[in-house]
Every structure is written in structure tokens, then in C-alpha cells.
Amino acid sequence: MYLMISTYLAPLDEIDQARADHLAFLGGLSEAGVLVSAGRQNPPAGGVVLLDAATAQQARDLMADDP
Numbered sequence: 001m002y003l004m005i006s007t008y009l010a011p012l013d014e015i016d017q018a019r020a021d022h023l024a025f026l027g028g029l030s031e032a033g034v035l036v037s038a039g040r041q042n043p044p045a046g047g048v049v050l051l052d053a054a055t056a057q058q059a060r061d062l063m064a065d066d067p
Contacts, residue, residue, distance in 0.1 A: 001036060001050060001051065001052055001053070002050070002051050002053045002056060002058075002059035003048060003049070003050050003051075004048065004049040004050075004051065004059060004063055005046065005047075005048050006046040006047050006048075006049075007045060007046040008044070008045060008046050012044055015044075018067045021067035022066060022067050025065065025066050025067055026038050026049070029049075029051070029062060033052070034051050034052050034053060034062055035049070035050075035051065035052075036050040036051060036052050037049075037050040038050065049063065051063075
């Protein structure tokens with residue numbers, strides 16, 4: 001398992017514009033059986049995604065298309 005931690009580099013209102021697409025992306029990972037858990041940090045400075053991946057590279061590849 002791999003924990004991916006993101007830090008927002010853009011203002012939160014810009015981040016929120018991509019949120020629906022991001023959640024749909026995570027839904028696809030869930031359907032593929034590789035998403036263990038995910039959520040936004042509190043306060044909203046980034047997010048975390050826990051993946052059932054065999055290698056760090058596979059985890060990076062899974063997240064590469066995240067909006």
C-alpha cells in the first residue's frame with residue numbers, strides 16, 4: 001500500500017473547481033479496486049489517497065491523470 005499526500009499550490013477556489021472531476025477520478029480508482037481511502041486534509045491544505053499498489057511507481061502511475 002502507498003499513501004499519496006498532496007499539497008495545494010493554487011488558491012482553494014481554483015482547487016474546488018476541479019473537485020467534481022477529482023472525485024470522479026477517485027471513483028474510477030475505487031471501481032478498479034485500488035483505492036483504499038481518500039480525503040481532504042483539515043484545514044484544506046491538500047489531500048491524501050491510500051492506494052493498494054504493488055510499487056511506488058504503480059501508485060504514481062495510478063495518480064498521474066488526477067485532475
